Amino acid sequence: MFDLLARVFGREESSKTVAKERLRLVLVHDRTSLSPETLEHLKDDLIRVISEYLEIDDHGFRVDVARQDDSMALVANIPVKWVKRPAP
Amino acid sequence: MGEAIVITSGKGGVGKTTTTANLGAALAQAGRKVALVDADIGLRNLDVVMGLENRIVYDLVDVVEGFAKLKNALIKDKRFENLYLLPAAQTRDKTAVSPEQMAELVGRLKDEFDYVLVDSPAGIEQGFRNAVAGADKALVVATPEVSSVRDADRIIGLLEAQEKHKPSLIINRIRPNMVRRGDMMDIDDMIEILAIELLGVVPEDETIVVSTNRGEPAVLNPQSRAGEAYRNITRRLMGEDVPLFKLEEESGFLGRIRKLMGLRG
Numbered sequence: 001m002f003d004l005l006a007r008v009f010g011r012e013e014s015s016k017t018v019a020k021e022r023l024r025l026v027l028v029h030d031r032t033s034l035s036p037e038t039l040e041h042l043k044d045d046l047i048r049v050i051s052e053y054l055e056i057d058d059h060g061f062r063v064d065v066a067r068q069d070d071s072m073a074l075v076a077n078i079p080v081k082w083v084k085r086p087a088p
Numbered sequence: 089m090g091e092a093i094v095i096t097s098g099k100g101g102v103g104k105t106t107t108t109a110n111l112g113a114a115l116a117q118a119g120r121k122v123a124l125v126d127a128d129i130g131l132r133n134l135d136v137v138m139g140l141e142n143r144i145v146y147d148l149v150d151v152v153e154g155f156a157k158l159k160n161a162l163i164k165d166k167r168f169e170n171l172y173l174l175p176a177a178q179t180r181d182k183t184a185v186s187p188e189q190m191a192e193l194v195g196r197l198k199d200e201f202d203y204v205l206v207d208s209p210a211g212i213e214q215g216f217r218n219a220v221a222g223a224d225k226a227l228v229v230a231t232p233e234v235s236s237v238r239d240a241d242r243i244i245g246l247l248e249a250q251e252k253h254k255p256s257l258i259i260n261r262i263r264p265n266m267v268r269r270g271d272m273m274d275i276d277d278m279i280e281i282l283a284i285e286l287l288g289v290v291p292e293d294e295t296i297v298v299s300t301n302r303g304e305p306a307v308l309n310p311q312s313r314a315g316e317a318y319r320n321i322t323r324r325l326m327g328e329d330v331p332l333f334k335l336e337e338e339s340g341f342l343g344r345i346r347k348l349m350g351l352r353g
């Protein structure tokens with residue numbers, strides 16, 4: 001009951017959400033055979049390149065590998081704060 | 089010419105053997121001629137789940153090595169018109185048979201039977217490669233748990249790399265109450281992650297333990313909800329369009345109230 005109340009008031013994530021999030025991360029490694037470390041490098045590099053053009057929110061940054069039919073797709077979700085004005 | 093279907097999962101203990109036994113029994117009940125093949129050499133179990141363990145004379149390895157004729161190794165299940173089991177060897181290991189030999193054996197069975205169901209061992213090594221060797225189609229069994237979904241994902245990757253028919257998914261042992269509470273992944277969550285076609289959903293059901301204790305497939309028990317789910321999956325396998333098992337269906341007073349109030353799912 002306490003669990004339920006805690007969840008209703010948004011203090012605790014449901015265990016299903018935790019399971020999905022953990023699976024999402026573990027499958028990125030499994031599907032690409034990239035180590036967590038390499039993936040961090042990839043993420044950092046992506047952030048660095050994209051930051052040259054856009055102001056992004058690194059906390060919301062997510063990299064995913066999704067299966068689409070018989071191929072894989074690298075899906076990056078990058079929240080953009082604003083577009084940088086080109087230097088005059 | 090029949091169709092060979094491998095039942096696989098990656099992870100052990102998610103219900104491959106139970107699924108094989110029940111789909112086989114339901115196909116036979118529906119009048120199809122069915123051969124069940126236990127490809128788990130060294131750890132056979134389909135015989136006990138089917139209740140046929142006392143009737144084994146020859147096994148799969150005996151047939152492959154030429155010590156026994158295929159028709160003498162097939163055990164007829166007397167409860168059905170047309171259901172046969174080819175048991176695995178218990179005292180050998182996976183290397184006793186090659187994928188080529190398995191493909192040849194399954195090919196011979198397809199000449200005689202409408203459906204050849206191959207129960208794969210857990211894992212991704214030679215036992216798995218043997219089991220999928222002769223199959224036209226693959227069914228991946230997964231339970232709504234992180235470890236099972238992860239292993240299923242790996243198996244799906246391997247099957248797709250082999251350019252087999254696109255595998256389809258059977259979600260096993262789902263608990264509607266836990267799904268409702270948000271403590272278990274739902275059907276949609278699993279399909280979203282695994283991105284394959286769903287063939288059916290089997291609820292967690294105590295009658296499965298009882299039927300395994302007795303060696304009688306659950307589809308023989310009209311009261312078993314899992315048995316009902318397996319009958320529906322079987323009809324889909326045969327090409328019928330059967331709506332998905334309704335997990336929300338609730339009995340009892342509270343269930344009816346919830347339904348009235350539209351508080352399902």
